[in-house]
Amino acid sequence: MPSIPATQRKPLLIGAGVLTAALVLGIASYTATRPEDPAATVKATGTASPAASRPGEAPATVEEKTGAYPELEKLARREAGDGLAVGRADAPVVMIEYADFQCGFCGKFARDTEPELIKKYVDQGKLRIEWRNFPIFGEPSENAARGAWAASRQGKFWEFHAAAYAKGAKEKGFSADRVKQLAEQAGVPDPERFATDLESDAAKRSVKRDQDEAYALGATSTPSFLINGRPIAGAQPEQTFTDAIESALKSAGGTGAAKSGGSAAPGDGSGS
Structure with a gap:
């Protein structure tokens, strides 16, 4: 699982009330790249003992059954029309994914695991996946x-x-021209609009927003995930994600059947 070079890491930006819980993802992410370390207290599955607070801070709370931190669960945006999300905005479980398109492990997750999770949970209205660049x-x-x-x-x-x-x-790279070719391959209907959006300040702001959120969580590698506030680091086996989602569903109080009819749609909107 690729780690961020030390020279590229940025300081934690999250507020004091969330800082302690946020560190859990950073530790889980680091630990997933150091499986041989017997002293690690946070496993790649994201279960952990609550970290100590800084002086004067309230301790981070953790849901014992799921290993989830309510402070981190609040990072789910649930924005209607979010083109970087798939699944209902009111789904009982939200999985936030922090990933890089040059990350080989992210690609493995995208090809081997994510489609099964979408079929099993997103299409049933139980799960929403929110992408973070x-x-x-x-x-x-x-x-x-x-x-x-x-x-x-x-x-x-x-x-x-x-x-x-x-x-x-x-392996073909992600130059600006190559990215435009990928957009054509993806069936983006208006290439000129895509080219304009690609270089826009709005695109840069959106990416920075996601990137800053990940840095604020102390994430040190990709992919990193939060499932209803439970941190998971790395392209873990599908069962790891299934167990976390099932646990979150039980904690949410049921099967998570959607409140309204119809199938899940990306972002609940057009993404425009």
């Missing part, structure tokens, strides 16, 4: 992240996501 490998990662956002403006994020994570795609 977390480019950590320089300009090509930034290009791909802005391309993902630009594709989302035309309702084609997940098609772009599939094209960018297809086997062999990473």
